[in-house]
Ligand SMILES: [Fe+2]
């Protein structure tokens with residue numbers, strides 16, 4: 404890791420020092436106030452700035468001008484590939500649900516005190532840009548379906564609305580668990596897009612998937628930075644919430660999307676991918692952040708290995724991005 408990158412990720416409080424919320428660092432009280440992001444504003448600011456810096460205006464893309472839509476042709480795709488595109492469109496199109504979850508988890512209103520608002524305001528700088536990018540993913544996939552002949556706009560809009568209005572919920576109380584969950588989703592989505600891109604024969608779709616996977620890679624990096632900050636500030640006490648995020652892991656929409664499991668199994672051959680692959684990336688982030696190997700971290704690594712060996716969950720497609 405480059406030196407400047409390492410500085411970025413080093414939390415401002417040292418072990419045992421009181422944090423901005425009055426809590427002590429890794430050797431002290433580990434609780435994070437309810438509904439607070441629970442990290443110093445300066446640390447979140449640095450992570451957000453790094454995220455923004457990675458996508459300057461010159462490197463961004465837009466749905467309207469980024470692709471040769473007139474050339475989009477679903478006749479070049481197999482039935483399984485068309486189905487995989489339809490499936491992931493539902494996942495990306497659920498963005499209002501994902502964004503609302505972050506809004507309710509880290510509120511910005513008169514119900515929170517000034518200190519909490521101040522910290523949550525920093526993470527909002529990220530979520531609003533992230534949401535804009537994820538919304539572009541949903542729009543790009545919608546446009547591809549329409550331009551390539553997979554779907555008609557009115558019917559697709561209605562289908563997406565029927566699923567989109569369903570609530571998206573996660574069980575995680577600890578913010579580190581929420582970011583760890585999203586980290587897995589972002590990495591899983593990135594891997595999925597890369598795999599699908601490698602097999603499709605429509606260059607327009609390949610271009611779309613390439614753009615999306617690069618965005619997901621940046622989203623993953625930000626989530627990794629956040630998990631890193633929690634570990635550096637609160638020590639390996641946050642390893643347990645991270646373990647829970649994996650233990651309770653559910654693919655987004657797995658509980659709400661009509662025919663999810665049947666559909667997921669059906670397209671597994673087209674774009675097969677093992678979402679537990681993303682767990683390894685999470686463990687790597689944890690190991691990098693925790694200076695001295697601890698029993699808790701070792702246990703997390705063993706747990707992840709066991710999940711990889713036994714997880715029966717069919718997971719052909721990554722999700723969210725929240726992804
Ligand atoms: Fe994403």
Ligand SMILES: [Fe+2]
Nearest residue numbers: 537540724726
């Ligand atoms: Fe996405």
